Amino acid sequence: MQPRYVHIKTKLLDAIETGAMKPGxxxxxxxxxxxxxxxSRMTARRALSEMVDEGILMRSQGLGTFVSDHRPMSSMLEIKSIRDEIEHRGHAYTNQIRLLERTFANADIAQRLAIPVGSDVFHSIIVHCENALPIQFEDRWVNPQWIPDYLEKDFTAQTANYYLNQVAPLSQADHSVEAVLVSPEVAKALLIQSNAPCLKVTRRTFTGIKASDNPSANNVVSHAVLYHPGSRYRLGGHLEF
Incomplete structure (x- = not known):
């Protein structure tokens, strides 16, 4: 027989998952x-406290306890590996490597990476999954001056962002977020309808170190466009003043 606090949690979870209790x-x-x-009140408190700790419920001082917005949330204030985010939630991380190639920088990519048009660049497309469900489509362009062996890495074992930060530690980032409709290719990879809204995060990262073998190298490491299904993902953070 399951403990009484687990029974309470199960009942609340059933109500949330069936829609009988909605976010907020x-x-x-x-x-x-x-x-x-x-x-006892202590048993009920344990059930609620565990669900708050798990992110299923949220407490508001003086108001009560509420059903959380259940979509995973990524911080807007720091750059984390998507794998770390997913595993921190206690979920399983997997990915799909769609593309790993050496190509030439067109005018747009050359400008973003601060390199001459036609320069060699590395291009990767990776779909990141949480509990086997696609949650991020990562389209990334990398400056080979910093990561010459990028295409040789096993990104099923570690994310591109994690590896880049190990080799050329990030010091700055340009970061923007917008709501978009995605191309049929991206929609298919994310298992969503083509008219489903997505969050598009555009990020350019810089390193503060100098390349020992190329002192003239600029400090732009990569340019990435990250698409997330709006129904499965949100962005936020906590600020203190």
Missing amino acids: EQVPSENQLAQLHGV
Whole structure:
């Protein structure tokens, strides 16, 4: 027989997953749950506290406990590996390597990487999955001056962002977010309808170190465009003043 606090958690989870309780809706108080399930207030508190810790519920001081927006949230204030984000939530990370190639920089990519038009660049497309469901389509262009062996790396074992930060530690980033409709190729890879809204994160990263073998190299490491299904992902963060 399962512990009583687990029984309460199961009932609340069932209500959330079936839509009977929706994001932002207030859940019963500790006293109400204790009376409803015939348990002590301490048992009810444990059930609620664990669900808050797991991100399923959120507490608002003086107001009560509410159902969280269940979409995973990525920080806008720091750059993390998508794998670290997913595994931090206790979920399984996998990816699909769609493209790894050496090509030539067109005018747009050359400008973003601060290199001459026609220069060699590395191009990768990787789809990142959480519990086997696509959550990010990563289209990345890398400056070979910094990562000459980029195409030789096994990105099923570590993400491109993680490896780039190990070789050329990031010091700055240009970062923008917008809502978009994506191309049929991206929609198909993310398993969404072509008219489904996505979050597009455009990010250019810089390193603060100097290339020992090429002192004239600029400090732009990569330019990446990251697409996330709007129904599965959100961006946010906590600020203190």
